[in-house]
Amino acid sequence: MTPKLTLKIGTLAFASLTLAGCAYLGLGSPDPRWADYTSWTKINEEPITGDHTHILGNLHQGSSGYRDIYVNDVGRDTVLDPEGPYKYPVGTVIVKEQYRNQAAYERGGRPGVTVMLKVEDSNPTQASDWQWSRGYTMTASEDDFCSACHMAAYNSDLNFVNGASLPDFLRQ
């Protein structure tokens, strides 16, 4: 990774500290596109923890966070494919639940939620192909903060965890 990219991601991680508070201010009903995500397919059989990409910083609760990822039926076959190529159909919604640490995960309760939605299928892939939501009851929109880091997964359509990479994410 170039120093420039490292710096950029460091800045993003800092920005998240100031934005983290807002994520919990979302009130009202969840977007129907992900309201019932807990009934979807969970991609990982064990929780994901650690920082396997070395770019996470304090994002998604950082390396001590515990995370589960859910996918709707539209993106299910693509994300679970062990080989790819990973190019998701429009309508794919991926939800990540995040807990601060193992103890919080085991206690259960309300996790932090982040969501990505495939809204366009450009060729080549564009950041604007996905919208992002920072909370269960927050709205989805283009979000440079999220997409800038997820561009590191450019070769798999901005999505990090898939059938090919999952074993690495589960390795402690």
Ligand code: HEC
């Ligand atoms: C600094 C980098 C970074 C930023 C910024 C970031 N993410 Fe992620 N995100 C990751 C990584 C790395 C993963 C892979 C899973 C892991 O390491 O736990 C991930 C995983 C996800 C997933 C599960 C699907 C996947 O790609 O594996 C969703 C959904 C997600 N992020 C949403 C968001 C949203 C919404 C935002 C903006 C609020 C955001 N992310 C900002 C790095 C980032």
